[in-house]
Amino acid sequence: MDFTLTQEQQMAQKMVRDFSQKEIAPVIKEHDRRQEPIPFALKRMGELGILGICLPVRYGGAGMDYIAWGLACEELEAVDTSLRVAMSVHTGLCSMTLFQWGTEDQKQKFLIPLARGEKIGCGAFTEPGMGSDVAAMVTSARKDGENYILNGEKMLDLLASKADLAMVTVKTDSSTKKTSTGLSTFIVDLHSPGVKTGDIHGKLGVRAGATGWISFTDVKVPAANRIGEEGEGFKITMAGFDHGRYTVASGATGIIRSCLEASVSYAKTRKTFGKPIADHQLIQEKIARMSQDYEIARLLYLKAGWMKNLGKRCTRETSFAKKFATEASFNAATEAIQIHGAYGYSDEYDVERFLRNAKGAMIYEGSSEIQTLIQSGYALGLREDKPLRCEAPAYDEKIWQG
């Protein structure tokens, strides 16, 4: 077994690290405080190819593999969650869903501008009355000739107000016995008549990330924009979450690393009772835990990335990685604040922002509770991966970079 990253992966990681440390780290605190997205962040990530990192060059991507994608998420969220969020919704939920399920025409039309960052995409699944229970959604689409007419409202959609396109799952058939078989997924142009979007303010964390709502009033969506077949929406959405959760897991790993680095640096310089607090065993215990959790979180997401590269389904492994890393990042942040004492409680240091940011990831893209059910389902033999009509393609350097 070889744990070494390839040179390509290492160089990609360093590039994303340099970008986030040089361009985002100096300004993030101010934007988080003002609850405003950093205006140039998405544009720069697009220009640098980060938004299409794991997609083939022929679809406008950077041709890197899924591990490089995870490493990029770790680097981005080590600075701020708002950056990684773009990788989850734009790249994970929107572009990867198109890549996995879209027709060649749909890829040419929608995936290329998304991968190049010329257009911004998001995913719209949650509704005011439903979250984890995807099958219970009420937003609907009815067939009308060559179009579908969409009505309803989606909530807590990251990048909703910034996006040009949204991957939207709605109910197309309410007569099915199993609700989940009555759902379909569409790629919707958010500039269409009848679409309204807005931002949600007053969030606990990810304050520099635009989180909003999208409402659809008689929105005409061409049937050609339906992803997959009618009734396939639930499967497509769940497959999309496999990608999204992978980014959440690798990103949260970045929070753990940043908490660890901040705590080590502070503990070595801050003195109490005549010695650096790093010499006190109760501080060492906290640092040891962060350091161990970072290692575990990293191994878990790298394993999922390795499976993705091989084209293997990794719903189970991604669930482990997502639940562990998000919970460990929340724990690392609260302990980092404890180590920083009164300073950590103010926004003079980054650790309080890490705590606020970490909490969200325990809720979105499948809450910790949903992850627990997924995991017990696999362990008890109640859940098995059935073959999908379109599996996520295995990474092949020749195809990706050709």
Add this chain to the structure above:
Amino acid sequence: MKIIACIKQVPDSEAKVKAENGQITWGEAPLVINPFDEYAVEGALQQKEALGGTVAAVCIGPESAKEALKHALAMGSDQAILISDPALSILDTAGAARVLAAAVKKIGDADMVVFGRQTLDDGTGLTAAQTARALGWPMLGLAGQIKVDGGSVQIERVTEEGRQSLKGKLPAVLSVVQSIGEPRYPSFMGIRKASKAEIPVWTLADLGIAAPETVVKRLEIVTPPARETVVEIIGGETPAQIAEQLADKVLAEKVL
């Protein structure tokens, strides 16, 4: 335009350099492309973009220095060459200049050779000028802007007194400063290319020169003794009281 960027691999800027058994060591600190040389590569790439042509990155160093060259490739250089030879393990700036001049000649037809203003480790800033001397080419140092016009090159140099414009005939050797522009990040396309690149290694025999004689020798390398510094903040009710206490302290400590 055929441009050659001369780069060096150095310990990371956060490395703690110390002397051990008369040798310099920076422990486990990572080795990176000399940060000043990233500006050299950036300046070279800007000229390539403006005028067309190629950029070759050249580095003297051990096998590990290929990493610095890969960075230059990932930024957009077309070619990278490592010069490595056991006889080059001890090298002063004049020696490095002779080796680099030989490499420039071997590459052939270069219009411009670009250096960073200095290295982060030795920091002499001499090699560019010495390479120009060895080649017999004009030297235009500390360029903040470069403009090629036909067979000549003009640079802008900012000094404390004002701005200087210098013009020289090509081929020429230049050193660049930060105002040339922030070095670009490696692109993913560059990363893909760099990670697959086979970097040729040239020895002194390939260059057709003997090991240059070292004229500057280090007689002794020692770590400077650590200075114990204590900061004391003097308080008091009134400025006069504080000043009085301060004066007493200054006299007691024999600072004055």
